[in-house]
Amino acid sequence: MGTPVRGWRIQPVVATLDFCEVLYVWSKYELVGKQARFWVLITQGSTLTAACDAVGVNRRTGRRWRQATGGRIPLPEAETSGRYLSLEERLRIADLHLGGTGVRAIAALVGRSAGTISRKLARGGSKTGPQARTKYAPNAAQKQAGLRGRRPKASKFDHSELVFVVQKELCLKWSPDQISDHLAAVFPDRQEMRVSPEVICQALYGGGRGGLRVDLHQHLRTGRAIRRPRRPAAKNSGKIPDMTMISERPTEVEGRAAPVHEFPRPVGLATRRVTPM
Known part of the structure; x- marks a missing residue:
């Protein structure tokens, strides 16, 4: 008998999948930042269209964000203290872990203990694929950490x-x-x-x-599914950002101590001379 001929076998590469996962994580993180800036602009008095154009999203996306909260401006998330991992640290851990970096090396680069990195990778990972390789999901881990840290009040x-x-x-x-x-x-x-x-x-x-x-x-008598403010729309849409009220003028301007503080003469109006009798 002759030597058996071995055929070529195509081996799937998982590196592209990991790279796509990293891109998805960062794009989702960028979208969260855009949503936060969107609500800041809405709080400052910008319209829905102006806020969407400023952050670079479609108006349909902004309308979906507003409908998800019932028209109420959500409260800003509390800043993470140095005791807990932030989302930026979790994203860096995910990048290093997908790149094949060891636990102790990740801990040295991030500035955390090796035990903390090991626990986070074990808790925030999911075993998928034929080899059941653990993959760290930073967005899901950050969300679960926030839910565990809450102390919700009974409704x-x-x-x-x-x-x-x-x-x-x-x-x-x-x-x-x-x-x-x-x-x-x-x-x-x-x-x-x-x-x-x-x-x-x-x-x-x-x-x-x-x-x-x-x-x-x-x-309800209004029949609306989204809450709207009672103030007039014209007052809300015409708001000037960083506006200084007249009551906030300095004291020297109020007293008109300098000539530049006098009211200027309207441009284009001829000076009227009064002829004495």
């Missing part, structure tokens, strides 16, 4: 009786103020049955995350 609508009464009165076209006053009058001695109008509004505009049904905003 008022965890009480089923309160949810039933509020939903019933909303279906009767009652306003949040009327519901709050009615609950205070009917249940004066039961704190679990007391709720403010603001809590009802936050539950309605939160997309069902507050304990109430998602479709209950249709029973």
Whole structure:
């Protein structure tokens, strides 16, 4: 018998997949930064179109961000203390880990202990592929760390009786103020049955995350699913960024101590001379 001929076998390369994963992680991190700048511009008085153009996203994306929060401007995330890993550190750990760097070398480059890096890689990784190789997911790890560090307060609508009464009165076209006053009058001695109008509004505009049904905003008199400010639109859209109020003028300007502080003569108007009689 002759020597068996061995055929060529195509071996898949996982390096391209890892590089794509790194690009996805960084693009998602960049999108989070754009979303944060978007809300800063909205807080400063910019319109939806102007904020989207400034951060470089489509208007449809900005509208989706606004609808996800029910029209409410989200609170900025608290800065991570030096005790815990930040998202930038997790991204660097992921890059070094995908590049084949060892745990002790990563710890020396990041400035953390080797035990911390080993635990984070074991906790924030996922075993995929035919060889079950551990891959570190920094965005998912940062999100899980934030969820573990939260101390959420119990919602008022965890009480089923309160949810039933509020939903019933909303279906009767009652306003949040009327519901709050009615609950205070009917249940004066039961704190679990007391709720403010603001809590009802936050539950309605939160997309069902507050304990109430998602479709209950249709029973409001406005019928809106997104919260809108009461101030006029013209005042909001015409706001000048970094504007200085007249009341904030310096004292020397108020007293007009210098000639430059006098009111200038309107340009284009001829000087009118008065002829003495």
